[in-house]
Amino acid sequence: VDAKQITIVGTGLLGASLGLALKARGFDGRIVGLGRRLVTVERAKATGAVDVATDQPDRCVPQSDLVVLALPLSGFATVFQQIAPHDHDQLIISDVGSTKLEPVTTARKYLPQPNRFCGAHPMAGKERSGPEAADAELFVGKPCIVTPETDTADGAVQMVESLWRTVGMSVLRMPAQEHDRCTALTSHLPHAAAVLLVQVAAQHGGWNVASTGFTSTTRLASSNPPMRTDIMLANRRPLIEAIDAFSHSLTALRKALDHADEAAIRRILETSKTARDNWLNDPNR
């Protein structure tokens, strides 16, 4: 990636992993960690993820070629407002948020030249959080969705795609709205289902016979609640549509069970298994 200084705002799991991954792949520029709480950025510095730790945007944004927001979505408005006074024509701004329409909308509201903002969603993570959980190999072989708008500067798109390719990701480009609709269906809805399956067990029992199937189906329920609340709120309209589609399917299955309709149940299970197995076996996946 062609940059002399990269500032990572927020040095939790993703931000610190990005720093470690860049260094592991020979990035020879400077990596600055910028955070609201200096203590967290210092923790990231201690792991070697960033060269400099600061809580002062004026000390790093003017000298940076790229600023990457790697903090919860609810903090984006504040950070854009802090960056704005130090923005310059060579600066490219990006993020790692799990929803993509809200970041670009917020960027348009607060940045003087929002066409130098290009959002990205590196699809990598783990259940543990914080800079100590950071991993230079976190991104390798995983997809990164880059979501330029029609007026986004070419240089911004190229810089952002180059960043994530450098740390080993395969880059996929799509409109922010399409990204959000798709992640609602295959990421936020599964998360919601996992959470509610646990809630049902907590309220009605069954833990004593819960087995590996329950563990894997509910894995997402152990992910970070404040971060996940942000994501659900930022993407609530597409998520509500996904919930409605799911409810519709659930009602159909309930009806088939109520009527002991063996053929209908079997058809649902077979269609679903085939779709999942085809996806898993897709060589282009």
Place this chain on the structure above:
Amino acid sequence: VDAKQITIVGTGLLGASLGLALKARGFDGRIVGLGRRLVTVERAKATGAVDVATDQPDRCVPQSDLVVLALPLSGFATVFQQIAPHDHDQLIISDVGSTKLEPVTTARKYLPQPNRFCGAHPMAGKERSGPEAADAELFVGKPCIVTPETDTADGAVQMVESLWRTVGMSVLRMPAQEHDRCTALTSHLPHAAAVLLVQVAAQHGGWNVASTGFTSTTRLASSNPPMRTDIMLANRRPLIEAIDAFSHSLTALRKALDHADEAAIRRILETSKTARDNWLNDPNR
């Protein structure tokens, strides 16, 4: 386990794994594989899971101390009817079915002395099926639920518990009805959710951004459709109740999203994460 001859009816994944596991743990009696299709039982014999392969109940039931049904639930009525003419006072009959009320109800209908039937549910499995997928270590360290009725013979309960302890399982006793209510909540409902999450993606898209979270949440959707159809039908009343509890929670979450009620969403996610993490960390689990 104190038996000279054990007959395993149905030598798919579970039946063949039971045979292999008994042999691996030094069981020195005879293991007979009984099946409707001789070719499947011969495949199990080829893997060393059974000593003898037959499709004739009269050739093995009279000489057996224990008969274990390890075939789909929909075949139980037929097998009980085939066993009945060869039943004898020393014979204990059990099963490995994933629901427990239907097997004992069917046993009461067809067996001359159903108090020598004691159901069990070894909670082990994998996505692959058939005798070639069998594994002598499949049961090790996993729970087996044994579900005697109030009138079940002590000898039957002891034989069945001893069988599953021999192959490495921890045995838990509970009434069949309680077993079925609990597995509906933490096994059959998660399976239904996994299936419908895949169905929603198949109908509305999102595969292109589906990641590891989707893979683990939907893992159960790849399990065997005919077997799962049997389970859903056998346990449809408890499953419908579990679906209704889930729908109730889903409606509440949808409402919180619609109102952008951050506190309510966060409370749901936090309660669920705490419940799951406590369960995972429970030393008695």
